[in-house]
Amino acid sequence: MGIDFTVFKGSSNGDVVQAKGHRDLKPTEVAIKISHCGVCGTDEHFRHADQGLGHEGVGTITEVGSMVPTLSEFRVGDRVGMSWFQKVCGYCDGCVSGHQQQCVNRIEFGTGNHDQGCFGTAVAWDISCLYKVPDEIESEYAGPLMCGGATVWSPLRDFGVKAGARVGVLGVGGLGHLAIQFASKMGMEVVVFSGTESKRQQALGLGASEFYVSGGPGSLDKVKEIEVLLVTASMLPDMKVYLPVMAFGALLFPLTVSTEILQVSPMDLIGKSLTVVGTGTASTASMRAMLRFAAKQGVRPIIEKYPMTLEGVQEAMARLREGKVRYRGVLVAP
Incomplete structure (x- = not known):
């Protein structure tokens, strides 16, 4: 027919x-x-x-x-x-x-x-x-x-992130607000990074445990290290801001669809044994x-x-x- x-x-x-x-x-x-x-x-x-x-x-x-x-x-x-x-x-x-x-x-x-x-x-x-x-x-x-949901779910479920892990979510937007919900309801400790204070209450209401306004290098010096970082912002970040808060052996998931270069050097990876993982849906x-x-x-x-x-x-x-x-x-x- x-x-x-x-x-x-x-x-x-x-x-x-x-x-x-x-x-x-x-x-x-x-x-x-x-x-x-x-x-x-x-x-x-x-x-x-x-x-x-x-x-x-x-x-x-x-x-x-x-x-x-x-x-x-x-x-x-x-x-x-x-x-x-x-x-x-x-x-x-x-x-x-x-x-x-x-x-x-x-x-x-x-x-x-x-x-x-x-x-x-x-x-x-x-x-x-x-x-x-x-x-x-x-x-x-x-x-x-x-x-959108599958994009933020897959890094958490398919790459073995466990309940209790400290998971950073960079950006509270179309992907980020779903990532916060999935990670928190999977039992993870969700640490949100945003460029603006205005999204604090929304992020905490969605399940975030901590919220930080990220500026230039050094702005996150007091943040306890995270084991996973989901990059969900609409633009790629300055990784010099976030690498210091990533734990030894941490996983980095750049979920922003972009043709720009994510600035991470071999020494950045070697120094903390970091893994950058490409994943889509x-x-x-x-x-x-x-x-x-x-x-x-x-x-x-x-x-x-x-x-x-x-x-x-x-x-x-x-x-x-x-x-x-x-x-x-x-x-x-x-």
Whole structure:
């Protein structure tokens, strides 16, 4: 039968434009009517590309491909979420070892399916990258968890950070406010670093144990050492400020998506036996665990809602670009 849809796309001059599309389902795909979609900072990176925007989608399955009933538990009527990855092969070393986010044959946001996106009315999506949304999580909160939530969850869960560890979160924003919640509810001691005093009460209310305003080198001299640092700020930090408070053997996760150079010298790493870890979103098993945990522990993004219209998308993207969103924008279908 297939689906007809409206999609909001980028363009060469950076304007968001509205387009129409049609998809006939492949055997392992389902059709999804989109109800909500989070607005992620990485959507902004593709604003000048002729492609559908949006990768934090949530919606309801309206049709399934011929092989879906045999290969999966997905059925018409299920509420599901979608993230950065759109399809994985299932047979490469990454997939068979449980690291689907490392699939060498993956299709992901920005590399394929440019005619569609979760900023729209519907999508056709492969079941290899589809996740059921727990009943406890309302759809408006589920979208930002699909990418933003997974991005901060994966370093904590998948790299063995234990309860009781001192975890630094640099930046209280779209990623940081979720990182504080996940880490604190996982039993970690959350130490928040921010460039402004204004976010202190919010950070403490979300579960932070300590809050520090970071300035130049030496401004954190009295801070007890941390074992993990999640860099979630919109811009890369001056690491000379933070390296002195990192414990021997600490892990550094630069989660800010940037092409700029993170200034860490070999001697910085050698002196304290530091490890810099590159990680994006999570594996299939980790995504499922993240959604279960968020459902049971009450981890929810702080959101601003906008209509899923051309004007609504434009406004949400503009506020994101200007750094005014507190803390995740969510598009809502009319």
